[in-house]
Amino acid sequence: MPGNSQRRGAVRKGGKKPTVGSGGQRRRGLEGKGPTPKASEREYHPAHKRAVASSRRGGTGGSGGSGGSSGSRPQRRAKGTSEMVYGRNSVVEALRADIPVSTMYLANRIDTDDRVREALKLATERGLAILETPRGELDRLTDGGVHQGLALQVPPYDYADPADLIDPEMPGIPLVVALDGITDPRNLGAIIRSVAAFGGHGVVVPERRSVGMTASAWKTSAGAAARIPVAKAGNLTRALEEFKKAGFFVLGLDMDGDVELPDLSLASEPLVIVTGSEGKGLSRLVRETCDQIVLIPMSSAVESLNAGLATGVTLYEISRQRRR
Structure with missing residues (x-):
């Protein structure tokens, strides 16, 4: 019968009671906890581990630390990334x-x-490692x-x-080529070949x-890339300024130049030739850094020359004037 509290299993529930408060925990949880600690001060952050390791070696610790040697940091040689060449024609041409x-x-x-x-013949003659691989892995x-x-x-x-x-270390007057915004690897390869052909020292x-x-x-x-070093600069403008401090003259190639190539008077000096991209040419900061x-x-x-061809023509003229 509805409302019969005497039936078996019935439980009389008490009335609604006042709820207990959080004691201010929620309000305090919304309050700020102060500035975020430095990375080197957070125990589980990699910067903290590096700082600890540095202090054990007698170093200066994390970022912003004082003391230690005032000498410049040793420069590292930049590494590229591994590349895959695939396809039967491409593989044979690369091995050739x-x-x-x-x-x-x-x-x-x-x-x-x-x-x-x-x-297989070329790879065997060169002593390359040959791995037989499932197609899924390839x-x-x-x-x-x-990949065929x-x-x-x-x-x-x-x-x-x-x-x-x-x-x-190569003999002769120093001659270096710098590239500003060149993105075609075939242009880079052609320029390296021209540098090797006309007595250049690097790119x-x-x-x-x-x-x-x-x-x-x-x-x-x-094959010229095996003889001509290619250097990578974190900042091209700064690298050109270092060349100038060492006594190099920096020459930029541009359609709107002030000096025609046959009238160049600096051919017998240590030179850096800067080649810009075909579309945009030299960037503003690089252009301002150039001596000529x-x-x-x-x-x-003809509106313009390919970047690789323009560099080759310039290197030839400089080589001709130096021989004269």
Whole structure:
């Protein structure tokens, strides 16, 4: 019967009672806890672990610390990234061009043809490691590219430091080429080849927004990359200023130059030739750093030259004037 509190199992519930407060915990939880500690002061942060390790070695500790040696930090040689070259034609061409290779990957039960046989012959002659790999693993290594059962791993390029080119060991008057905004690896390879052909000592590329030493650059250089060092600069403008302090003259190539290449009077001096991109040319800060802006006189029917070709023409003219 409804309302019968005497039935079996019925429980009489008490009335609504006042709830207990939080004692101010919620209000205090919303209050600020003060400034965030420095990374080096947080026990589980990597910066703290580095600071502890540095103090054990007798160093100065975390960021912002004082004391210690006032000398400059030793510069590190920048490393590139590993690259995969895949596809039967690309692999054979890379091996023919003597591109540095760490490993050749060969798919299980691959259908052999002349290209595969030549790739195996060249890799064996060079003493390369040859790994037989499942196709699924090759798909992963090439990021789903059309590898045709054959791929090469090109190790990271060991970049020099721009300071290494200030006092080169090669004979002759120092001659360096710096690239400003060049993104095509074939241009880099062609420029390296021209530097080798006309007595240059090295090439400088910026760390950002610039081409690096890829397999394509190696191949286009036709072996010259094995003899001409390529340096990577964290800041190209600062690197050019260091060259100037060391007695180099910095010449920029641009269509709107003030000096025509045949009238160049600085050919017998230590030089850095700066080549800009075909679209944007020299960046503003790099242009302001140059001692002279040089133009290559051309027929009005041609607007501009390819960056690699323009650099080659300039290097030839400088070489010709130096021999004279």
